[in-house]
Amino acid sequence: MKRIITLVAVLSLLLCAAMSAQAADIELAKTSTLEQIVQRGTLRVGLEAGYMPFEMTDKKGNIVGFDVDMVREMAKAMGVKLELVNTAWDGIIPGLLSGKYDIIASGMTINQERNLKVNFASPYIIVGQTALIAKKSADKIKSWKDLNQPGIVITSKLGTTGEQAAKRLFPKATYKSFEMEDQAMLETMNGKSDATVYDLPMTSIFYSQHGKDAGMVFLDEPFTYEPLGWAINKGDPDFLNWLNNFIVQIKNDGRYERIYNKWFGSNDWYANIQ
Incomplete structure (x- = not known):
């Protein structure tokens, strides 16, 4: 009899704990940015247009x-409007x-330093x-490893993984x-530095257009x-x-391929850029 009472007590405690955890999950969901986006009716996206x-x-x-088309699909999937915040x-x-x-x-690279904050x-x-190499330096720089020597001047954009x-x-x-980044690349193109280190495909575009x-x-x-990822605030499962789940679905229903080919399949879009 005592065993039965003890078992009932244990089950009751487990049930209470489960109900408490479920209630906590519901409260957490209510404070999610996702819920705020849906209630607001607008997805606000931070980016730097450059x-x-x-x-x-x-x-x-x-x-x-590319990123703009991706978040446009994201907003559409949420059933909300898209707001771009240039920063x-x-x-x-x-x-x-x-x-x-x-x-x-x-286009933010996922790294450990940033992951401490977001x-x-x-x-x-x-x-x-x-790496883009200046004409004057082409004879002495045949590999990226050749960049690590005294007298070589390297440029890149402030605050980037480059x-x-x-x-x-x-x-x-x-x-x-x-x-x-274009200032850094022009510095090299004009022979004022030996090389520019920066992300592919940006270097590829500059090379085909100017370099x-x-x-x-x-x-x-x-x-x-360097994997690129979307960053959000911590504590929002x-x-x-x-x-x-959105990434998995968009990569398997044809939307990702369509957007990728539009921006990386050709340079036709470049004629419409400032």
């Missing part, structure tokens, strides 16, 4: 690109943390660092940072592994779950 072909401004002043790169994570927008979709959904594309890679992998070289005719050499084999 990273071709992920996000950039066309001749009409509209922000377009300087060095303030893009603080903007998310302060609630300026709901998500960052701006959560990332599963990668939606993989890129890596490549900058991090240049400092980490080429400590013997001199590094110069620029506010925008090839200027005699630059493009070391197009990436020497880093519901939103993270939704985003990961």
Whole structure:
């Protein structure tokens, strides 16, 4: 008899614990950014319009690109409107943390340092660092490993993984940072630096549009592994779950392939960019 009473007591405690956990999950779901987006009727996306072909401004002043088309599909799947918030790169994570927008979709590389501040959904594309070499330096730089020597000047964009890679992998070289990636690449094209380290496909686009005719050499084999992901605030499992499922579905129903081919399959879009 005592065993039966004890068993009933244990079952009652387990039931209460389960009900308490379920109630906590429901309360957590109510505070999710996903719920706020649906209630507000708008998905607010933080990005910096200057990273071709992920996000950039066309001749009409509209922000377009691979990331833009992806989040447009995201908003459509949520049944809400899309609001793009153009933000300087060095303030893009603080903007998310302060609630300026709901998500960052701006070609952001997933790394440990950023992951301390934000959560990332599963990668939606993989890129890596490549190098554009000035015409004057082509004879002495045949591989990315040749960049790590005294007297070599390397450029990249401030606050990016290109900058991090240049400092980490080429400590013997001199590094110069620029506010925008095209400034860094023009510095090399004009012979004022030896190389620019930056993300593929941005380097590929610059080379095909400008660098090839200027005699630059493009070391197009990436020497880093860089998965790009959408960043959201920590402590939001519901939103993270939704985003990961969205990535799986869009990659398997033809939408991802259509968007990818539009922006990476050709350079036809470049004629409409400022």
